[in-house]
Amino acid sequence: MKLKPILFGVLPILTTLLTSPDVHSQKNSIIDSISLYGSVCTQVAVYKSEAEIQNNGSKIGFGIYKTVNSDLHFFADVEMAVNLVDNNYTFNSSINTTESLPDAVFSDIDNAVSTRLGYIGFSYKNWGTISIGKQWGAYYDVSGWTDMFDVFGGQASGTYLTGTDGGELGTGRAAKSVIYRNKFGPVKIGLQAQLNGIKTNYGGSLIYNIAKHLELGIAVNNARITREVMDLVIHAEKNEVTGIVGIKFSNEKIYTAFNFNHNGGNVVPIKVNDSILLYGYNYNGYEWFFKYCLNNKLSFHGGLNVQTSLENDNYIPKDFHLEYYVIGGDYQITPTILSYFEMKIDRSINAIGHHNFDVYTIGLKIDLGLHKKFSDPGPLFNCLFKTNSLYFCTDIH
Secondary structure, three states: HHHHHHHHHHHHHHHHHHHOOHHHHOOOOOOOEEEEEEEEEEEEEEOOOOEEEOOOOOOEEEEEEEEEOOOOOOOOOOOEEEEEOOOOOOOOOOHHHOHHHHHHOOOOOOOEEEEEEEEEEEOOOOOOOEEEEEEEOOOOOHHOOOOOOOOOOOOOOOOOOOOOOOOOOOOOOEEEEEEEEEEOOOOEEEEEEEEOOOOEEEEEEEEEEEEEEEEEEEEEEEEEEOHHHHHEEEOOEEEEEEEEEEEEEEOEOOOEEEEEEEEEEEEEEEEEOOOOEEEEEEEEEEEEEEEEEEOOOOOEEEEEEEEEOOOOOOOOOOOOOOEEEEEEEEEEEEEOEEEEEEEEEEEOOOOOOOOOOEEEEEEEEEEOEEEEEOOOOOOHHHHHHOOOOOOOOOOOO
């Protein structure tokens, strides 16, 4: 496919640029910082009495940061998903790269390389940052607090519409978006618009630092559903307005967060008169994540995802709901090698009235990060580009 030669042609050039003495010796460097990052992650998943080797979010990317003067800075980031193997079941919602529901439902092509992120932007003095492209949306500023499991999660916050990365609706990795972010004392804000040439979607977030290590957040997303989806899905609404409120606590030993999502949207296949159709429904969702670090190598975590349907009709069973619990642990073998185990205890009832199955996983993640600084770009750069397997930034994802 066309992305392969482009990606693997650009990366050697960037690597050469990083190691070139001419670049380091320039008085005014072309760029202040380049970040090459990524991770390779595979796992063994056991479910339905079978075992499968799976890809779990392998990716590679690079970012660029340029300082014009003490007030004005420019940045860009490109991140690609690398599909090592084709999964029969994909349990990690965040590794999907399909933006739209029709493509997620009807396309059977698993690209070896696909786009996760691609954006450019600038920051000016105390006026904040503006970024344009495919990027983590303002809604994810809050919903991302609980999307922290190694494998599972992210299914009750309204972030990822069935089989997608939340790109078309703007709740996940928002496609064709422009986002303004700023911080005013203890308050952080995000304002988003998706300019897709058909209908404009809007979103925003507000985060308040209540006390040291403690934050309260709220976010909302208003997405206009395309005619293609309206024709495809039973019970689809023209506008999907989704809201979320969350609270997060983190220090050196403990990280925990809870989110409540109102009017999240999802789609499930149903059987009507011997035909398989797609049914759209809204729900209230709850997500909780807790992690405790015993030391700088070993940690344990757990949590839950629960969603209850807001619909009351005969298309789905009365006891239809999502409900599962997650238990897991991480061991940092070296600063760049992480091993993990994670299990999902599933108590859900699906759209045809059947119980879902439990899943057990064990995996290995190797970080490929290479970050070469030409000058110190400041905290904004660290937030933008520490997005590989071993880092998490709460300011900018």
